[in-house]
């Protein structure tokens with residue numbers, strides 16, 4: 588656990604909403620959702636989770652560190668792929684139970700499918716098909732099999 592970085596106490600609602608103190612709320616599993624956005628294009632890259640330790644590591648390192656729910660471990664994004672995320676700015680919302688991290692995405696992309704963004708499909712409102720269709724918004728930017736050695 589990083590000892591040099593500490594968070595504020597979560598006092599009353601007004602304090603959490605209006606005071607200039609970072610007092611993140613972790614859920615019953617000790618996690619806070621984190622949306623990573625590209626700092627240049629402002630496009631969403633991915634949604635993942637942080638625990639207290641990974642949030643502190645992120646602040647200390649200047650690179651994004653998540654907590655993987657599926658692998659149940661601290662996850663320094665890019666440790667395998669090299670596609671790390673340099674922290675540009677971190678925001679929290681009114682009740683401080685979510686964070687947005689604006690990043691300088693390193694390498695070919697954030698998504699393990701081989702794309703820049705995990706949000707590479709949009710609901711196709713024009714298609715009028717059933718079931719509701721998705722439209723692709725980007726092509727592959729790298730070969731995931733060679734990057735992740737699967």
Ligand SMILES: N=c1c2ncn([C@@H]3O[C@H](COP(=O)(O)OP(=O)(O)OP(=O)(O)O)[C@@H](O)[C@H]3O)c2ncn1[C@@H]1O[C@H](COP(=O)(O)O)[C@@H](O)[C@H]1O
Pocket residue numbers: 633634635636654655656657658663664665666667668669670697698699705735
């Ligand atoms: N690289 C990614 C990756 N990049 C973005 N994401 C997104 O991050 C989300 C959170 O991942 P989690 O593992 O915590 O899974 P979860 O969605 O919380 O839980 P489940 O859906 O698995 O139940 C995923 O749902 C994806 O949308 C990724 N999810 C998983 N990976 C894996 O992470 C490993 C390391 O990759 P690098 O960090 O790029 O080196 C590789 O094995 C990759 O396959």
Ligand SMILES: [Mg+2]
Pocket residue numbers: none
């Ligand atoms: Mg998921």
Ligand SMILES: [Zn+2]
Pocket residue numbers: 633697698699700704705706
């Ligand atoms: Zn993805």
